[in-house]
Amino acid sequence: MNPTWTPLSGPSHALALDVLINGPLSRVELARRLDLSPGSLTRLTKPLVDSGLLVEVDGTRAQGQRTGRPQTPLDIVPGSHHFVGIKLTGEMAYGVLTNLRAEVVATEDRPLPSKDPTTIVSVISELVATLSRRAPSVTAVGISVGGQAADHATVSSAPFLDWTDVPLGSMTQRATGLPTVVENDLIALTEAEHWFGAGRGLDRFAVLTIGAGVGYGLVIRGQVVTSSDAGLGPVGHIPLDPTGPLCFLGHRGCSTALLSIPAICAGASVALGRDVGYDEVLDLAAAGNPAARRIIDDAGTGLGILIALVSNLTMPQRVVISGEGVRLVESARPAIDAAIGRVRDPRAQPIDLDVRPGSFTQWARGAAVIAIQTYVLGVD
Numbered sequence: 001m002n003p004t005w006t007p008l009s010g011p012s013h014a015l016a017l018d019v020l021i022n023g024p025l026s027r028v029e030l031a032r033r034l035d036l037s038p039g040s041l042t043r044l045t046k047p048l049v050d051s052g053l054l055v056e057v058d059g060t061r062a063q064g065q066r067t068g069r070p071q072t073p074l075d076i077v078p079g080s081h082h083f084v085g086i087k088l089t090g091e092m093a094y095g096v097l098t099n100l101r102a103e104v105v106a107t108e109d110r111p112l113p114s115k116d117p118t119t120i121v122s123v124i125s126e127l128v129a130t131l132s133r134r135a136p137s138v139t140a141v142g143i144s145v146g147g148q149a150a151d152h153a154t155v156s157s158a159p160f161l162d163w164t165d166v167p168l169g170s171m172t173q174r175a176t177g178l179p180t181v182v183e184n185d186l187i188a189l190t191e192a193e194h195w196f197g198a199g200r201g202l203d204r205f206a207v208l209t210i211g212a213g214v215g216y217g218l219v220i221r222g223q224v225v226t227s228s229d230a231g232l233g234p235v236g237h238i239p240l241d242p243t244g245p246l247c248f249l250g251h252r253g254c255s256t257a258l259l260s261i262p263a264i265c266a267g268a269s270v271a272l273g274r275d276v277g278y279d280e281v282l283d284l285a286a287a288g289n290p291a292a293r294r295i296i297d298d299a300g301t302g303l304g305i306l307i308a309l310v311s312n313l314t315m316p317q318r319v320v321i322s323g324e325g326v327r328l329v330e331s332a333r334p335a336i337d338a339a340i341g342r343v344r345d346p347r348a349q350p351i352d353l354d355v356r357p358g359s360f361t362q363w364a365r366g367a368a369v370i371a372i373q374t375y376v377l378g379v380d
Contacts, residue, residue: 011036015044016053016076017376020100021195024057024073045074052080076100081375082135084128084178085368086143087185087360088112088120089212090160094360095127097134098368102196106134107361117166125175141178142371143168144185144363146212148230152181152374160212181374184230188366189322190217191224195369198320198354206316208235208306209323211358212262214255218314236260238309240302258302261325267295282331300332304339311344311351318352326358 011034018033019025025033031041048054057075078099087094090112097106108130110123124143132138145168147158153169155161172180183191190199190207199205199219207217216235218225236256237249244253245267257263261278268281271291276284284292307319321329329336340351356362 011040011044012048013377015041016048019054019074020076020376021200024075026071026073028071030074049074052077078103081139081372082137083368083371083375084131084138084141085188085364085366085371086124086127086141087363087367088143088145088158088161089360090115092360093120093123093127094364095124095131096361096364096368097131097138098365098372100372102192102365102369102372104361104365106131107364109360115161115163117163117168117171120161121168121171121175124172128172128176128178138178140371140375141172141176141180142188142367142369142374143172143180143182144188144367144370145182146185146233148228148232149182149184152183152370155182179371179374181370183367183370185363185366186215186217186233187224187226187230188370189215189363190219190366191373192362192366192369193217193320193322193356194219194222194224195373198318198356202317204314204316205318205320206310206314207320207322208303208310209358210259210261210303210321210325210328211323212260214259214306215323216310218316220314235306238306240305241298244298244302253302255302255306258299259306259325259328264295264299264325264328268292271295278325279327282327285331296328296332297335299328300335301339303328303332304336305343307336307351307353308340308343311348318354320354320356322356322358322362324358324360326355329355 014034027041054074055077056072078101081100083098085096092109092111094109096104098104108127110127112120128141145155145158146160148156150156155163155166155168157164169180169182193199193207203222204220209215213233214236237251237254239254240258241253245257246252247254247257264281265276265278268276281292285296
C-alpha cells in the first residue's frame, strides 16, 4: 500500500529539512539552528520520531565537549520513504529508485517506442511498477525533461519530444496512482547537487552540464535561480569562438557548436571522413590523432572560457561540471585550464571545479530529488 502524500508544514518541515540535509544533529544544535526552546523542540520532534521519519542515533560528544553524557543526535530514517525519478530523453526513459536522502537503490531504463504522450506515460508506468517492487512502498514520482515545465505538472515545451502543453503530471498520476511532479532536467539536477551533492552547504554555486546540449544552473543564497526561460537553454548560445563552427540555429562558435556531444561528433566525422561516436573521438584524441585532438582541445578551450565567464559574472564558491559528456573535462583539462587563465584576472581566487558523474542515472536522481523536496517542503 502506498503511503499518503502528506507534506510537512511550518516548523516541522524546517526541522525535518535541516536534519535531512545536514544530519545527524543533536537536539542542542537543532534548537540553536532553528531558534527553538528545548520544550518547543521536544514538541516538534516527538511526532516525527513516533512516525519513524526521525530516529535517535548513537550518542556523540558535541564539539569541544569533554565531560558529561554524550548527546543523542537525531537523524532521518532514509528508508522511511522511497521515490522514483524518471529522466526522459527523445529516445529513452531512465529511472531510479531512491530513498529519502536520494541514495540510489535501483535503476531501470526503457526505450521510447514513440513520442506520443500516452505511449510514454505507459512506459513510465511500467518503469515505476518495476522499480516499486524493490521497495516496501513508493511515496511519489518525479519526472525531468529537457524543456519547460509549468507548475510542476505540465510540460509547456519539450523539443526533444516534440511536445507542447502536455499534462504529464496528471497523466502519470492517473496511470500509477502516485503523486507526480514534473520539472526541467537542469533545475532538477541542480537541486540534487544543492541538497545532496557538491553544492550541499554552499551559499552560491553554479552547475554546467555537457551532453545533448549545454546547460547552466545557479544557486544564490541557498536558492536555485529559476525562470520561465530555464527550459530554453540560453547558455547554449553564448559566443565562445568567433571562428568556430555553426550551431543548428546558425550561431557561430557558440557553446552548443563547440561543446555539445552532437557537435563534437559531427566535427570529428567530417574531419575523419566517417561517422565517429563521442567516446571514440575522446579515445582518438588521447591516442594522439591530430584531427580528434584539435576538436577536443577546441572544445576544452570553449569550456574553459565558459567556466571563467560564469565565475566572473556570478562569483560562485564552486563550479560543478556534470552531464553525459563530462568526460571532456578529463580529456581536455590542459586546454580548459589555459583558457581559464587567459580570461580570469590573475589575482582572482582559483576556481573550485568539481567534476561529477555524468550518467543518465544522475539526471533521473535529480527528478527523484524534486519529488523528495515536494514531499518534505509541501511545494505545490
